[in-house]
Amino acid sequence: MKIGELGQIAQCTVETVRYYEKEGLLPQPERTSGNFRSYGPQHLERLRFIRNCRALDMTHGEIRTLLEVMDAPAAGCGRVNALLDEHIGHVDARIAELMQLKLQLGELRHQCKAEQPAAACGILQGLVSMESEARQERHTHLG
Amino acid sequence: MKIGELGQIAQCTVETVRYYEKEGLLPQPERTSGNFRSYGPQHLERLRFIRNCRALDMTHGEIRTLLEVMDAPAAGCGRVNALLDEHIGHVDARIAELMQLKLQLGELRHQCKAEQPAAACGILQGLVSMESEARQERHTHLG
DNA sequence: CTCACACCCTGAAGCTACTATAGAGTCAAG
C-alpha cells in the first residue's frame, strides 16, 4: 500500500510517517518504479505500535527502547516493565503539578469579580506581586 | 542594574532575559557606554510579571495579551478575565487527559507481571493491539 | 492523446520556549 493509505489506517498524516522513517522508528520500505513508498502489513503493525505509544505520550526515545526489545523477542522484557513504571511516574508527577497550578489559578481568578479598568484589576495586580517559588526541576518530559 | 543581577532577582538566566527582549516581551533597555544592558525597576517588575505568568504555564501569546492590557490601564480588563478562564480550562482539560492516560497505562502495566521473553510480554502485545481512538484535537497548549 | 487532478517525492523552514556554544569585548581588582 502507498503512504496515504497507511497513514489513513494508522490515523496519522503522511508527513508524520515520513518523519518516523527519517527518525529511524519505521524501516525504509520498498519503492515502486515511480519511487513511491510501498508498505506491507508489518509496516502497518509497527506504525500502529508507534502511534499507540505516542497516544500514551511516550517520547521517541522511549519508543525506540521498546522497539529494540521487540526486535529481540528472545531477550527479557525487564526494560519494558521498568520503562512503563517510570513513564507512569512521569504522568503522576505532571498531574500533581497541574493540580497545584489549578489551585493557584483559581485563587488568582477570584481577585477580579467583574470587568473594570485594567489598572484596578486584581488579576493583573496578583500577577505583578506573586512570589513564584523557584520552579523545581522537571521529573517528566510531559510539558 | 546589569542583566546578571536582573536575572538573579527574577529567578531566570541572562539568556532567558535576552530571549524575552528579542521576543518583544521585555522592552529594550538603555545601554551603558560599554554596550551593556542597563535595567531599571520597571524592567524588573515586567520581568517578574512574565516569570509569574510562565510559572502558571501561560504561553508567550497569552502573556503578550496580558501585557497589552496592562499597558492600557484605562481600558477594561475583560480580556484578562476571559484569558484566565480559558487558561484554567486548558489546565482542566490536560488533567482529564492525563488521568485517562494513567488509567490506560495502569491497565497495560498489569499485562506483564514479571520479566519474561519479550515475545511473551503482555505489555508489548498490548501496545501492538491497542486501538487508540483517534486522538481528539488539543484544546490545550499544555504538554 | 491530452488534460486535470489527486496523490507522491525531497529538502528546508517554522513552531514553542528556551538552552548551549563560540568567539569576542568590558571592567574592576590585584
Added chain:
DNA sequence: CTTGACTCTATAGTAGCTTCAGGGTGTGAG
C-alpha cells in the same frame, strides 16, 4: 598589566511534528 567575572552577538540545538516550495506520478474524462 593581567586575571577573572561578567557581558555582547550570532548561531544551532532541543521534541515532534507541520507547512511550504517546487517538482514528479498515475488515473479517469473528454
